[in-house]
Amino acid sequence: MRYVDEFRDPHLIRQAAAEVRRKADPERHYRFMEVCGGHTHSIYRFALEELLPENIELVHGPGCPVCVLPMGRTDDGLALAGRPEVILAAFGDVMRVPGTHGSPLEHKARGADVRMVYSPLDALKLAEREPDRHVVFFAIGFETTAPSTALTLIQAKARGVENFSVYSNHVTIIPAIRAILDSPGMRLDAFIGPGHVSTVIGCRPYAFVAEDYGKPLVVSGFEPLDLLQSIVMLLDQLAEERAEIENQYGRVVPWEGNPAALRAMAEVFELRPYFEWRGLGFISQSALKLRPEYAAWDAEERFDTPGVRVTDPKAAQCGEVLKGVLKPPQCKLFGRECTPERPVGALMVSSEGACAAYYNYVHRRSEAEAAAAARA
Amino acid sequence: MTSEPVTAPNPGRPPAEEADPRRRVRFRDPQIEMAHGAGGKASRRLVEGLFVPLFGGALLDPLGDVAHLEVDGARLALTADSFVVRPLVFPGGSIGELAVHGTVNDLAVGGAEPLALLVTFVLEAGTPGEVVEAEARALAAAAERAGVAVVGGDTKVVEHGKAEGMYVTTAGIGRLDPRLSLSPRSVRPGDRVLVSGPLGDHGITVLLARGDVDLESDLESDTRSVYPLVDRLAEAVGPAVRWMRDPTRGGAATALNELARDAGLGIVLAEEAVPVRPPVRGACELLGLDPLHIACEGQFLAVVAPEAADEALAALRAAPGGGEAALVGEVRESPRGTVLAAASYGGSRVVDMLVGDPLPRIC
Numbered sequence: 001m002r003y004v005d006e007f008r009d010p011h012l013i014r015q016a017a018a019e020v021r022r023k024a025d026p027e028r029h030y031r032f033m034e035v036c037g038g039h040t041h042s043i044y045r046f047a048l049e050e051l052l053p054e055n056i057e058l059v060h061g062p063g064c065p066v067c068v069l070p071m072g073r074t075d076d077g078l079a080l081a082g083r084p085e086v087i088l089a090a091f092g093d094v095m096r097v098p099g100t101h102g103s104p105l106e107h108k109a110r111g112a113d114v115r116m117v118y119s120p121l122d123a124l125k126l127a128e129r130e131p132d133r134h135v136v137f138f139a140i141g142f143e144t145t146a147p148s149t150a151l152t153l154i155q156a157k158a159r160g161v162e163n164f165s166v167y168s169n170h171v172t173i174i175p176a177i178r179a180i181l182d183s184p185g186m187r188l189d190a191f192i193g194p195g196h197v198s199t200v201i202g203c204r205p206y207a208f209v210a211e212d213y214g215k216p217l218v219v220s221g222f223e224p225l226d227l228l229q230s231i232v233m234l235l236d237q238l239a240e241e242r243a244e245i246e247n248q249y250g251r252v253v254p255w256e257g258n259p260a261a262l263r264a265m266a267e268v269f270e271l272r273p274y275f276e277w278r279g280l281g282f283i284s285q286s287a288l289k290l291r292p293e294y295a296a297w298d299a300e301e302r303f304d305t306p307g308v309r310v311t312d313p314k315a316a317q318c319g320e321v322l323k324g325v326l327k328p329p330q331c332k333l334f335g336r337e338c339t340p341e342r343p344v345g346a347l348m349v350s351s352e353g354a355c356a357a358y359y360n361y362v363h364r365r366s367e368a369e370a371a372a373a374a375r376a
Numbered sequence: 377m378t379s380e381p382v383t384a385p386n387p388g389r390p391p392a393e394e395a396d397p398r399r400r401v402r403f404r405d406p407q408i409e410m411a412h413g414a415g416g417k418a419s420r421r422l423v424e425g426l427f428v429p430l431f432g433g434a435l436l437d438p439l440g441d442v443a444h445l446e447v448d449g450a451r452l453a454l455t456a457d458s459f460v461v462r463p464l465v466f467p468g469g470s471i472g473e474l475a476v477h478g479t480v481n482d483l484a485v486g487g488a489e490p491l492a493l494l495v496t497f498v499l500e501a502g503t504p505g506e507v508v509e510a511e512a513r514a515l516a517a518a519a520e521r522a523g524v525a526v527v528g529g530d531t532k533v534v535e536h537g538k539a540e541g542m543y544v545t546t547a548g549i550g551r552l553d554p555r556l557s558l559s560p561r562s563v564r565p566g567d568r569v570l571v572s573g574p575l576g577d578h579g580i581t582v583l584l585a586r587g588d589v590d591l592e593s594d595l596e597s598d599t600r601s602v603y604p605l606v607d608r609l610a611e612a613v614g615p616a617v618r619w620m621r622d623p624t625r626g627g628a629a630t631a632l633n634e635l636a637r638d639a640g641l642g643i644v645l646a647e648e649a650v651p652v653r654p655p656v657r658g659a660c661e662l663l664g665l666d667p668l669h670i671a672c673e674g675q676f677l678a679v680v681a682p683e684a685a686d687e688a689l690a691a692l693r694a695a696p697g698g699g700e701a702a703l704v705g706e707v708r709e710s711p712r713g714t715v716l717a718a719a720s721y722g723g724s725r726v727v728d729m730l731v732g733d734p735l736p737r738i739c
Binding site: 001004010011013014017044045046047048050051105106109110116117118122224340341351360361362 | 418723
C-alpha cells in the first residue's frame with residue numbers, strides 16, 4: 001500500500017525511535033497529549049510506547065467522538081429509534097455505545113429499526129428508498145465528519161427529501177483543546193495535533209496554543225513513522241525553547257485546510273451556545289447544530305427528545321481518563337465490569353477510545369505475563 | 377435442603393449432574409444478538425455456556441468443528457454447517473458453493489477425508505426458480521469438484537420475508553485420515569504456525585458485494601475445498617501436523633485464540649509474514665478492520681512440529697493453489713492463552729478474538 005508501507009518501514013521506525021531517545025533530555029520528564037483518538041489507536045496498535053524512553057509520557061486526549069458524547073445524548077437518539085416510523089442510521093462506532101437501556105445494537109436486537117451506514121449519504125439514499133419511513137441520521141464526529149453531514153443536508157434540501165433528518169452530535173476540536181489547557185492541574189508540555197480534523201480546518205486555528213499558552217503543537221499523521229517524527233519535532237521545539245505550530249502531515253494536511261468543506265459546514269451548521277462533553281463538562285460554543293434554514297431536516301426540531309442528563313455509572317471514571325488524569329487501568333472498573341465486550345463507558349467501545357485500545361493491545365498481555373511470572 | 381439425602385457429602389453443593397463445571401449452564405445473555413453468530417467471544421459464550429453443558433458428551437470433547445466417532449471399527453468424522461450469506465451470489469462464488477466448501481473444509485481440517493453430504497434448503501417463498509436452480513447447480517458442481525456425493529437432504533419453505541432468499545445447511549461425513557492425529561493438546565512450544573494462503577479475501581469480497589461501501593476491487597472470494605492441500609500436507613509431514621483449523625467467521629485471530637486457550641500456550645505471529653492481498657489490506661485500513669478478524673472460506677491454519685516446518689511449507693507451495701502459503705508464527709510457553717502479533721521493529725500487540733461484528737470506524 002503506497003503512502004502506508006513507507007511509513008511502517010521497520011528499519012526507518014527503528015531509526016526514528018533511536019532519534020527520539022537521543023533527543024530526549026534524560027533530566028526532563030515529558031508529557032505530550034495526542035488529541036486525536038486515531039493517534040491513541042495507532043500508539044497501541046503499533047506498540048509505540050515500547051519504543052519510547054520512559055521519560056516521555058503520552059497522555060490520551062478527548063479526540064474520540066463517541067467517547068466524549070454524554071449518555072443522555074445516546075438515550076435521546078435511541079428514543080427517536082423507538083418511534084415506529086423512524087429508521088435510525090448510524091456509523092458502526094455508535095452501534096455499541098451504551099445507553100441507559102442498552103446500546104443501539106441491543107435496541108436493534110429488541111426490534112428497533114437501527115441500521116449501520118458507512119456515510120451520511122447512504123442514510124439519505126436509504127430515506128429515498130423507503131419513502132414511507134423517516135430516516136434519522138445519528139451524526140457524530142469532529143470537523144472530520146461534519147462536512148459530509150453538511151453536504152448530505154445540502155443534497156437533501158436540493159432534492160426535497162422530506163423523510164430525512166439529522167440528529168447532530170458534531171463537536172469542534174478547538175474549544176476542547178482550550179478547555180484542557182485551562183483546566184487546573186493539567187501539566188502538559190506539548191500537543192500532537194489531530195491529523196484528520198486538520199485536513200478540514202488546517203493549521204491556523206491552533207495558533208493560540210503556541211501564542212497564548214506557549215505550548216508547541218505538531219499536526220501529525222497516523223503511521224508509526226509519522227508519530228515518531230512528530231515527537232522528534234516536539235522535542236526539537238522544547239530543546240530550542242520554541243513554541244510553534246508545525247505540520248508533520250503535510251502530505252495530507254494543507255496549512256489553510258479545505259475551503260470547500262469549511263464552506264459546506266458554514267452553510268449548514270451554526271455553533272450551539274454550549275454542549276456537554278463527557279469528562280470535560282459544558283464547553284461553550286463547542287458543538288454544531290443545524291441552522292434555522294435547515295430546521296426541517298433537524299431531528300431535534302422535528303421530534304421531541306427527552307433531553308435528560310444522565311450521569312455516568314458512579315464507579316466509572318471515564319472523565320478522569322478522558323482528561324488524562326488517570327490511565328485506563330487505574331479506573332476501578334477497567335477490565336472487570338468494563339471490557340470491550342461489555343463496555344460500561346464509551347472509552348471502552350470505540351477502537352479509538354483509550355480504554356479499548358489499552359485493553360486490546362496492552363492489558364491482556366501484561367495480565368498474561370503477570371500470570372506466567374506468578375507460576376514460574 | 378430437607379429433600380437432600382442425608383448421605384450427600386455436602387448438602388450445600390449443586391446436584392450431582394452439575395458437579396462437573398463443564399455441565400453447568402453459564403449462558404446469561406438476555407437475548408440473542410448478531411454477535412452470537414459472528415464467531416467471536418459471544419459465539420463461544422453461547423456454545424460453551426449453553427450447548428456444551430446440555431449436549432456435551434464425550435463426542436463434543438475436544439470442542440472443535442468436527443465430531444469424531446468410531447462405528448464398528450471405522451473411524452469417522454461428522455460435521456454440519458449452515459449458510460446464511462447475503463448477497464447469495466458474490467464475486468468468486470455463491471451460497472451453493474460455500475455450502476459444500478464450508479463443510480468439506482471442516483472435515484478436512486478435522487483430519488478427515490470428506491465422503492458425503494446431506495443438504496437442507498430453507499427457501500423463502502417468492503424466490504425466483506432460476507435462483508434456486510442456479511444455486512443447486514453451483515452446489516452440485518462444487519460437490520463434484522470436491523469429490524463428495526450429495527446423498528440426501530430436506531427442503532422447507534418459509535413465508536416471504538422470513539429468510540433472505542435461501543438458507544442452506546449441509547452435514548458432512550468423512551473418514552478420519554490415519555496419517556493425521558490432531559489435537560490442541562499435542563501442540564508444543566516451538567511449533568510453527570502455517571497458513572495456506574492470503575487471509576480475508578472472502579470476508580472483504582462479501583462486504584464489498586453488499587454495496588454498502590462504495591469501494592471497487594477485482595477481489596474474489598477464496599471459496600474452495602482445502603482438502604487437496606491438506607492431503608499434500610498429510611502426505612509430506614503427516615504425524616508432524618498437530619492442529620488445523622479453517623479461519624472462517626472471526627478470522628485467524630479467533631481460531632488462534634481458541635488454540636492458545638485450549639493448548640494453554642502463547643502464539644506469536646510475525647505481523648509482516650502474514651499474507652494479505654493489497655485490496656484486503658486497503659479495505660481493512662479504510663474501514664478500521666483487522667485482516668486477522670476477516671473470514672476466509674478457502675484457507676487453513678496448521679501448527680506443525682518445528683523440524684517439519686520447512687518441508688510442510690514446501691509441500692504446500694508446490695501444490696496447485698498453495699503457492700502463497702507462509703510460515704507466520706510460533707508457539708511459545710508464554711504468554712499463556714494469548715495471541716501476540718510482533719512487528720520487526722520491536723513492538724508487539726495482543727490479537728484478541730473478534731468482539732461483536734466487525735465494525736468500521738468513523739474517523
